[in-house]
Amino acid sequence: TIWYTIFGILAASAFVAETFVRDTNNRIESLILSTPIRKSNYLTTRFLAAFGITLLAFSSYIPGMLLGTLMPGLNPFALGAFRPEAYAASYILFVLPNLFLVSAIAFAFASRTRSIIITYAGAIVLVMLYLVSLLMVGVDVIDFELYRIWAMLDPFGFYAFEENTLTWTVFQHNTLMPSLGGTLIWNRILWVFIALAGWFWSYRSYSMKVMESRVKTKCRDVAVLRLPTEQDKREIPNHSPNSRYSPRQETPQLLFQQWIHRTWFEVNSVLRGKAFILLTGFGLISLVVAAMGTRSFNYSNTRTDILIHSANIYLEYILFAIIVVYSGELVWRDRQLRLQAVVDATPVSNATLLLSKLTALFAIITINLLLAMAVMVGYQAINGYYYFQFDLYFKMLFIEHGPYFYLTAILAIFTQVVTRHKYAGMALVVLISLSQIPLDALGLYHNLFRFAATNDIEYSLMNSYGHLLTGHLWYTLYWAIGGAILMLLAYIIYPRGTFDKSLVKDWKRAWRNTGKGIKRFLVALVLMFAGVGGWIGYNTTVVNEYQPPGKEETAAQIERRFKKYENLPMPVVTNTRLNIELYPDKRYFSANGEYTLENQTNSPIREIHLLTFINLKLDEVKYPGAKLREAHPKWGYYIYDLEKPLMPGQKQTMQFVT
Numbered sequence: 001t002i003w004y005t006i007f008g009i010l011a012a013s014a015f016v017a018e019t020f021v022r023d024t025n026n027r028i029e030s031l032i033l034s035t036p037i038r039k040s041n042y043l044t045t046r047f048l049a050a051f052g053i054t055l056l057a058f059s060s061y062i063p064g065m066l067l068g069t070l071m072p073g074l075n076p077f078a079l080g081a082f083r084p085e086a087y088a089a090s091y092i093l094f095v096l097p098n099l100f101l102v103s104a105i106a107f108a109f110a111s112r113t114r115s116i117i118i119t120y121a122g123a124i125v126l127v128m129l130y131l132v133s134l135l136m137v138g139v140d141v142i143d144f145e146l147y148r149i150w151a152m153l154d155p156f157g158f159y160a161f162e163e164n165t166l167t168w169t170v171f172q173h174n175t176l177m178p179s180l181g182g183t184l185i186w187n188r189i190l191w192v193f194i195a196l197a198g199w200f201w202s203y204r205s206y207s208m209k210v211m212e213s214r215v216k217t218k219c220r221d222v223a224v225l226r227l228p229t230e231q232d233k234r235e236i237p238n239h240s241p242n243s244r245y246s247p248r249q250e251t252p253q254l255l256f257q258q259w260i261h262r263t264w265f266e267v268n269s270v271l272r273g274k275a276f277i278l279l280t281g282f283g284l285i286s287l288v289v290a291a292m293g294t295r296s297f298n299y300s301n302t303r304t305d306i307l308i309h310s311a312n313i314y315l316e317y318i319l320f321a322i323i324v325v326y327s328g329e330l331v332w333r334d335r336q337l338r339l340q341a342v343v344d345a346t347p348v349s350n351a352t353l354l355l356s357k358l359t360a361l362f363a364i365i366t367i368n369l370l371l372a373m374a375v376m377v378g379y380q381a382i383n384g385y386y387y388f389q390f391d392l393y394f395k396m397l398f399i400e401h402g403p404y405f406y407l408t409a410i411l412a413i414f415t416q417v418v419t420r421h422k423y424a425g426m427a428l429v430v431l432i433s434l435s436q437i438p439l440d441a442l443g444l445y446h447n448l449f450r451f452a453a454t455n456d457i458e459y460s461l462m463n464s465y466g467h468l469l470t471g472h473l474w475y476t477l478y479w480a481i482g483g484a485i486l487m488l489l490a491y492i493i494y495p496r497g498t499f500d501k502s503l504v505k506d507w508k509r510a511w512r513n514t515g516k517g518i519k520r521f522l523v524a525l526v527l528m529f530a531g532v533g534g535w536i537g538y539n540t541t542v543v544n545e546y547q548p549p550g551k552e553e554t555a556a557q558i559e560r561r562f563k564k565y566e567n568l569p570m571p572v573v574t575n576t577r578l579n580i581e582l583y584p585d586k587r588y589f590s591a592n593g594e595y596t597l598e599n600q601t602n603s604p605i606r607e608i609h610l611l612t613f614i615n616l617k618l619d620e621v622k623y624p625g626a627k628l629r630e631a632h633p634k635w636g637y638y639i640y641d642l643e644k645p646l647m648p649g650q651k652q653t654m655q656f657v658t
Contacts, residue, residue: 009123010324010430012102014423015057016050017110017119024114033208043111043203051103058099062087068438081175089180097188097195098156102126104195108202113274120325121275124318126155128286131314133159135290148183152190160187169559258352259359266330266360276364279322280371283314287372290314291379302385305459307376308396319368319405324429326364327412328422330357350494354413354487361409369397369405392459400457400465403476407452408433410483417490420503446546448533452479463584474536481529488522558635562609569605571597571646591658596651604645612636612658622655 023029032042069082102123109115109122133154136146151159160183165173270276290310334340343353373393380388411432416425432451439449447453454475457468465472493510540546575596582589599605608626612618613636621628625643632638646652 009102009126010120010321010426011423012054012058012099013106013119013123014116014426015054016047016103016106017116019046019050020107020110021114021116021119029114039203039206039208042208043206047103047107047199050107051100054099054103055096058095059091061095062091071438071442083177086177089177093161093180093184093188094157097192101155101191101195104199104202108198111202111206115275117273117275117325117329118278120321121278124279124321124325125282127317127321128282128314129153129155130158131286131317132289135292135310135313151183152187154187155191157184157187157191160184255349255352258348259355262348262352262356263359266356267363269333270326270330270360270364279318283318283368283371284375286314286318287311287375288379291376302380302383304376304380304389304392305396305461307379308372308393308401311372311376312401315368315372315401315405319365320408320433322364322368323361323405323409323412324426326361327357327409327416327429328426330360331413331416331425332422344496350491350496354417354491354494358409358413358487361413362406365402365405365409369402373397395465396459399469400459400472403454403479404452407479407483410486411451414486414490417494420495446537446540447475448478448537451482454479466584467587474532478529478532478536481525481532485522485525485529488518488525492518492522558611558637561635562637565609568607568609569599569601569603570609571605571652572600574598574651591656593656593658595654595656597646597654598651599646599648602648604647606642606645608640608642608654610638610640612638616658618656618658620655620657624652626654 023032065087105122105126106119109119113119133150136150136153147159147163151163154160161178163183164178168176168178290313291307334343373390376393377388380386408429412425412429415428415432416422419425419428436450436453439445447455455468455471457465457472459465492514493507495506573595576593578591578593580589580591597608607629608623610618610621616636618633618638621638621640623640623642626640627643628638629641630637630639
């Protein structure tokens, strides 16, 4: 429920903000405000109606989750018992307060600025606060002393809720209901109060007057939107006012010039916007906190790889939201400003229009990644760490993490074009990004099915990325080809002029008007996509054994399968000696170890249970008089019977080889 509300803040902001921005965009605000309507009726009614629609839309998650449990093919270990009190608690403590908070913030920004992009920026700031809470509470090492303080900073109540479950096992999370008092209640009261205070402040300061337009249009901004001149018509063969611009009329030089001018216009309009300045300012603060949050990682210091790992926690939420928001703004800005007729009449191809918008998104992504690098380098310098690994910064930001964001930008542009609706396109991107949840439930873990997914790679001081980078680059190539296919399809069906009510008819007409060269190129890309995907599938499922990454589900299965042994007396490891030989080139290790076991219970121990890593080959176990009774290598669980019981207070040595 918490993740649902976090990713739904953009939709909730749109519901509320649109009620105030719509009048301005449709040029009817002066007409409405000239009527004898009271401010209380105008604002309160609109806000309550928008909040009610938002609540109604988000309430569908309850029947959706119930229906999801009935889907065929689900892993039975991933499902728990039906607990109506859990649904009720999540709705009352999370859905209602969080949606009211987001709606109040959206109301405050939209009523003051009449700008939906600035309203989105305000909603994204809430997610930044959540991430600040995450980093200050602790990622690997929990800050128990200040936990409640930082949990109160979380606007969504996630860490206040987690306070009582920090030591729970996976099985306990699936079967028990945590306490709903203490920090959680105070957190909910605090943020509801903040929402009410923000709403009343906005209500009191709202003026029932038309806002003066502060938009200043410069000549160079509209130069790229000019109608074709006589010189243009002479340069373009067979030009007529009613002809559709064809790729055959394009020349590389003309395309490049149009792309440069149009891209500059798109990037310039984004960088000068108040929303981008607001997001950049709060982004700087969040990145500084992300750098400070590295203290909560294991083996924490100001090393480059640890700082980038912390920064990515910020980027994967905030940068994703920025991409989704700006994709809608870039694609639909001309139509919102009623300039689409002018743009569509200009001799600018679909390729130029699409690539300029995509380049602008790429520029936003690159600026954020460079901003993260600048903040982290500055943090290192302040802390006296001058070993700046700029090559590693580039690898981690632009090769390891960057492809996901650039591919998401491609997907965001495509969804805007294919849906022909701003909010539907944004929702589709979020839906695809969350598709890993139902894919996990259906057992489809392979990255070939998950958009922009690559294999998990981690930088190591010992051997950098090792052999893992090769697999990452193959997946990146696979999804890059997929992204090229999406952009080519968007180029083909890109709408110009008025829309047909039937999308299918428009798509068929666009396909008929597409040249044979474009179609051949599309077929070639599809074949390349299938070929690279087949090669990856062959290497990951045939040449090598594929291991699904469902760690939590596996842990839950192990707990449920062997829970019957939970209360048996077991020895404690009091001393360890381990000799490990690493073979990085061959990707394996061997270990010879010795444990000193002590019976610290009051009962004799007649059997020993060993739990190892899954798929770890346990070659030999030496314990005086121990006999293997059960072996479960799939789960890494082994049971040995002892010929002579280990008595209370007694110690014994166990040797093993893996």
